[in-house]
Amino acid sequence: QLDLDTKIIGKRIIHLNTIDSTNTMAKKIAAEDGEEGTIVIAEEQTEGRGRLGRKWVSPKGTGIWMSLILKPSIEPTEAAKITQIAAAAVALAIRKVTGCEAGIKWPNDIILERKKVCGILTEMSAELNCVNYVIVGIGINVNGDMEAFPEDIKKTATSVKASAGKTVSRKAIVLYILREFERLYLDFIQSKSLQKSVEICKKYSVTLGNPVKIINRDRQIVAEAVDLTEEGELVIRNQKGELEKIISGEVSVRGI
């Protein structure tokens, strides 16, 4: 039970013990007329997903594995902006609840002490240039035992507890995320501008000012991350010194 003071986000909460993937479940609900703001949250995901078919490890009772159903009147190309709204909300929530200096690694990871504590997976369904729904999946390692994680992920992943040095209330983090997400999302819908979220993403960015390797299907670029645009795209300076805009779609960004 959450003491929520939001207008839309979290009006209906579906809390499950175990599920394959909260995003997959949220998609089904959204397709069957699930209302905007409905949330699917699970204690455990057996087939949690990352981008491009990658896996998201989601052990029982230790994290926040949740998906938000949204039905914005936007064009499909704008859906990626919602990832930036979620990233801003999660970074603010972790900072507020724990005092830890959560950073944002563009476009979809939240970082504590150089390690990934949260991933965001935005998926959508669209027809004829109209969005039917957008699902924002948020996975956060809160009180998990990182020692129990698979070897390869252990190197790059952390939990809120590991940084805070104590067990942290998942409920407090969820409440804060939903509140901040709603504030930034409604502002985006009403003003048609992502500016408020971009300001937060810039302020807490761990990407800007640093060298990055942009990995796309057909090319890899080594460059310097220099800015975010008003639309939430990454601006890089390539090795010829030219500025280029990167759209989050299918790129992976690695620090070097």
Ligand code: ADP
């Ligand atoms: P990337 O950040 O590499 O672009 P994604 O955002 O799609 O990829 O996230 C998936 C990746 O995150 C996985 O391939 C794995 O390396 C890592 N990962 C999986 N589960 C977790 C977790 N619970 N915490 C931190 N990292 C994870």
